[in-house]
Structures are given as C-alpha cells and as structure tokens.
Amino acid sequence: TRKLCVIGDPVGHSKSPLLHNTMLKALGLDYVYLCQPVPRGQCKQWLDCAKFAGYAGFNATMPHKEELVPLMDELDGDARLIGAVNTVCIRDGKAYGYNTDGEGFLRALDDEGIHPAGMKILILGAGGAAKAVCLKLVQAGAQLTVCNRTVEKAEELCAFDPLHMRPAGFDRATLYKEATACDLLVNCTSLGMEGAAGQFEDFTFLDGLKTGTAVVDLIYAPAETELLWQARHRGHKTVNGLGLLVNQAVLALEYFTGQPIDAAEMKKLLADKLP
Numbered sequence: 313t314r315k316l317c318v319i320g321d322p323v324g325h326s327k328s329p330l331l332h333n334t335m336l337k338a339l340g341l342d343y344v345y346l347c348q349p350v351p352r353g354q355c356k357q358w359l360d361c362a363k364f365a366g367y368a369g370f371n372a373t374m375p376h377k378e379e380l381v382p383l384m385d386e387l388d389g390d391a392r393l394i395g396a397v398n399t400v401c402i403r404d405g406k407a408y409g410y411n412t413d414g415e416g417f418l419r420a421l422d423d424e425g426i427h428p429a430g431m432k433i434l435i436l437g438a439g440g441a442a443k444a445v446c447l448k449l450v451q452a453g454a455q456l457t458v459c460n461r462t463v464e465k466a467e468e469l470c471a472f473d474p475l476h477m478r479p480a481g482f483d484r485a486t487l488y489k490e491a492t493a494c495d496l497l498v499n500c501t502s503l504g505m506e507g508a509a510g511q512f513e514d515f516t517f518l519d520g521l522k523t524g525t526a527v528v529d530l531i532y533a534p535a536e537t538e539l540l541w542q543a544r545h546r547g548h549k550t551v552n553g554l555g556l557l558v559n560q561a562v563l564a565l566e567y568f569t570g571q572p573i574d575a576a577e578m579k580k581l582l583a584d585k586l587p
C-alpha cells in the first residue's frame with residue numbers, strides 16, 4: 313500500500329481524504345490517503361519526512377502552496393505560472409510540483425458548457441484562488457476585470473498581463489458598472505464560506521448583469537452561497553465550486569498514479585459524498 317496525504321495548517325476541514333479515498337477504492341488502486349497537519353514554515357522538514365517515509369505524493373492547502381515552490385526539484389508549467397504548488401509527486405527521491413487548481417477550474421467551466429475564450433469576465437477577489445483562476449482564464453483567451461477590496465492587490469495581479477487584465481475597486485458603483493460589461497462573473501473571494509458572516513453587503517450590482525450571464529462561485533460549502541441564490545433568483549445560470557473541487561482532485565490523482573482517470577465517472581461517484 314502506497315501513502316498519499318494532504319498537508320495544511322489547518323487541514324482538518326479538507327475534503328481531499330474523502331475524495332481521494334473514494335476514488336482510490338472505486339478504481340481498485342492500492343493507496344491510502346491521509347491527513348497531515350504541517351505547521352506554517354515547516355514544508356522543508358515535511359518534504360524530507362515524506363521522502364523518508366516512502367510517500368508517493370501529497371496535496372497542499374493553505375498556507376503551503378507558495379512555500380513549496382522553491383522546494384521542488386521540478387515544477388510543471390502551471391505551478392510555475394501560478395507560483396503555487398497544490399500537488400507534489402515523489403519519484404526516486406525527487407519532488408515534482410504541479411498545480412491542478414487552474415486547470416481544474418477550466419475543466420469545471422467546460423463541464424458546464426462555459427467557454428471562456430473571447431469572454432469578458434468579472435473576477436471578484438485577488439488572493440491565491442483568484443490568481444490560479446485568472447492566469448488560466450487569460451491563457452484560455454479571456455479578457456478580465458479584477459475587482460478587489462484592496463485595489464493594490466488587484467493591480468499587482470493584473471501586472472501579470474496588463475493587456476488582458478484590468479484592476480478595479482470593490483465599491484457598489486464600480487461593481488455595478490463592471491457587471492453590466494461582463495459575460496461571466498466569478499467570485500474568488502473567501503466571503504460566504506461556511507461559518508463566515510454575510511457574503512456581500514448588497515447584491516444590487518447583480519441587477520447590472522446581462523440576461524444569460526452565468527455566475528460562478530468557487531465556494532462549495534455551502535453548496536449555494538448567498539451570491540448564487542441572489543443570481544439564481546434573478547434568472548442567471550449558477551455554478552458552485554464542486555466541479556473545481558472534483559476536477560482538481562482527479563487531475564492530482566492522475567499525477568500521483570500516472571494513469572488516466574475518467575473524470576465524469578468520478579464526478580458521479582463523488583456526487584452523493586459531498587454537500
């Protein structure tokens with residue numbers, strides 16, 4: 313039996329053990345997927361342990377994704393582009409870093425029939441999750457406006473590709489104006505997660521959206537955030553973060569095992585295990 317795990321600080325909330333163990337069992341693969349708390353700043357020590365203990369690989373959640381980057385022997389294109397590693401494979405004592413968040417997001421959109429090429433997309437948030445999403449959307453040929461409470465962080469993110477990314481503020485008037493101009497809205501802020509207080513102060517900016525504009529939230533718990541509820545009641549198609557969660561895990565498992573995995577089949581399998 314080979315070992316896999318997720319590291320984080322905290323890590324107890326992670327759905328990765330449930331997702332991966334369910335998939336491994338269904339696929340008849342001889343791995344076990346554990347949950348390993350690793351304190352901030354201890355990734356180097358953890359990586360040495362993982363190599364010594366014969367781990368095949370691991371996933372990383374907050375706050376380790378950036379910390380792992382300089383510790384990798386090799387980085388794949390997306391990990392390098394995004395500057396964050398969420399999947400590490402250990403082969404012959406060497407660490408290979410991948411990022412499956414951005415590609416997982418694009419696949420989740422594709423599963424919903426949303427094709428970002430040529431779209432004008434309004435992104436809310438400019439943190440770690442927004443970065444993975446934005447850089448892959450730009451690569452896919454979209455034009456982005458990034459609205460963030462701390463506008464400096466939006467400016468910093470948009471400096472990556474000023475031709476295709478434009479920073480903006482987070483006030484009601486700005487959000488409304490940007491909503492009128494977009495073909496897709498994606499919430500990448502951490503607002504609205506389970507346990508957090510109210511999501512947005514007011515949702516009138518959604519009234520600016522054109523008919524047919526879909527609204528995506530990266531959050532999967534709760535399954536319907538207030539933003540998605542408000543958008544659905546205004547007649548918009550809504551997509552939560554479950555597709556991203558499942559797709560990034562399927563891609564990670566493909567890297568761990570080196571074998572192709574049927575994502576559609578895994579989605580069906582995982583559907584009743586998740587909220």
Ligand code: ATR
Binds near residue numbers: 439460461462463502
């Ligand atoms: P993640 O990894 O989930 O992206 P993060 O990097 O901490 O987490 O980013 C959180 C995002 O949610 C940021 O865009 C943050 O805005 P700031 O850059 O201004 O902090 C946004 N966010 C969190 N709380 C917020 C709030 N109360 N109002 C508006 N935006 C908020």
